[in-house]
Amino acid sequence: MNRASRTTRSTSSRAGAQAPARAVTRTVSADPLGGTVRRTVLPSGLRILTEAIPTTRSVSFGVWVAVGSRDETPAQSGVSHFLEHLLFKGTRKRSALQISSEIEAVGGETNAFTTKEYTCYYARVLDEDLPLAVDVVCDLVADSVLAAADVETERAVILEEIAMHDDEPGDEVHDLFTEAIYGTHPLGRLISGTEQTVSAMTRRQIQGFYRRRYAAPAIVIAAAGNLDHAEVVRQVRQALRGTPLEVAPAEPAGHRPAAPAVRTGTRTVVRAKETEQAHVVLGCEGIGRLDERRFALGVLNNVLGGGMSSRLFQEIRERRGLAYSVYSYSSQYADSGVFAVYAGCAPGKVDEVLELTRTELAKVAADGITDAELARGKGMAKGSYVLGLEDTGSRMSRLAKGELLFGDLLSVDELLARVDAVTADEVNRLAAELLSRPMALAVVGPFDEGDFAR
Structure with missing residues (x-):
């Protein structure tokens, strides 16, 4: 390892650890491919991680909250996403216009996104404007007023967003697939909620959530770029002073535990639409985020459908011209995951595309991959890791996800070593297990359920 220093896993995961009486700072790593990573735990349990990269003139700053759509009740479906919208509508210090104009006035950008397991609010600015970004983003996350008029305005906006999404069958089919796999489990629900749940949601419900x-304790703040860690900590503490996040001492929350196994299904779900192209997703239950086989899965995914040289792309598009877009992908959660193949093709070619997909998956399950495919899959994975860290936004995300989702941060060297260590036997064993599982199917196009009864 080419790292100057490294300590053990976050103390937040130790049972019975005492809440810190003062801020506790440590150096996590000094990575030759990046910069020095430092971590501070405030007395409130809020964590701050930074990566100092002196060769840049920008900084990405993000506030990550360990709550997403899977934490909602059925009646609350969409509340995390609704809240994400509302936090930009005004605080006790700033109006919605001030939130956006203050960042844009210095050439910066700010945005947010909601996932099934976390929500992120972030800004990217010049290094000299980091104090402003810290103050604005911390303010909107910690101290939004959620005015009644803004709730109604954003309700209308979100309903339009849901309608727009329904007009994009290539996106809709992926949501339909998660429904086919997870059914009524929270992982199977839409992040945006539905027209019914969003329309019925009250300001009181949103504010309580x-x-x-x-x-x-559920919040991680991450920043990467030309910065000083101690200054970032000072700026965060100042920005949170007098807000609901300046609270009594507490221990940071551990990463989301792997709950009892999620019950998955193998349904076929068809959404009939008069589209020019059919959109299909075929897949099965995958592996969870903390499964040590995730690196082998990355290699397997690259071999099957991770690029233009993959088996599925070569067979379905290059040799037969049956689809313009075909690829495989995996998603991992704390206690579950999915592996799936997407294809967009002419409605009359769906049966052939699905048959070829099943045949390729069965071949790999039975015979495994070749040494050349192993080398190519590993090379793609390593290149993707490194090239994905070429900007401060990606590095900021790496810090937050390591802390929030894994309770640890692997250096770039460690990530590359984990990929290099993957063997053909590991990939083949995983393929034999994974690709032999019963498959779920989602289809959007000019069909009905009976067309896929078999």
Whole structure:
């Protein structure tokens, strides 16, 4: 390892650890491919991680909250996403216009996104404007007012967003697939919620969710770029002073535990639409985020459908011209995951595309991959890791996800070593297990359920 220093896993995961009486800072790593990573735990349990990269003139700053759509009840479906919209509508210090104009006035950008397991609010600015970004983003996350008029305005915006999404069958089919796999489990629900749940949601419900779930121990702040760690900590503490996130001492929340196994299904779900192209997703239950086989899965995914040289792309598009777009992908959660293949093709070619897909998956399950495919799959994985860290936004995300989702941060060297260590036997064993599982199918196009009864 080419790292100057490294300590063990976050102390937040130790049972019975005492909440710190003062801020505790340590150096996590000094990575030759990046910069020095430092971590501070505030007395409130809020964590701050930074990566100093002196060769840049920008900084990406993000506030990550360990709450997403899977944490909602059926009646609350979409509340995390609704809240993400509302936090930009105004605080006790700033109006919605001020939130956007202050960042844009210095050439910066700010945005947010919601996933099934976390929500992120971020800004990217010049290094000299980092204090402004810290103040604005911390303010909107910690101290939004959620005015009644803004709730109604954003309700209309979100309903339009849901309608727009329904007009994009290539996106819709992936949501339909998660429904086919997870059914009524929270992982199977739409992040945006539905027209019914969003229309019925009240300001009181949203505000209650906000104050219960946006707690300091569940929040990770991450920043990467030309910065000084001690200054970032000072700026964060100043920005949070007098807000609901300046609270009594507490221990940071551990990463989301792997709950009892999620029950998955193998349904076929068809959404009939008069589209020019059919959109299909075929797949099965995958592996969870903390499964040590995730690196082998990355290699397997690259071999099957991770690029233009993959088996599925070569067989379905290059040799037969049956689809313009075909690829495989995997998603991992704390306690579950999916592996799937997407294809967009003419409606009359769906049966052939699905048959070829099943044949290729069965071949790899039975016979495994070749040495050349192993080398190519590993090379793609390593290149993807490194090239994905070429900007401060990606590095900021790496810090937050390592802390929030894994409770640890692997250096770039460690990530590359884990990929290099993957063997053909590991990939083949995983393929034999994974690709032999019963498959679920989602289809959007001019069909009905009976067309796929077999």
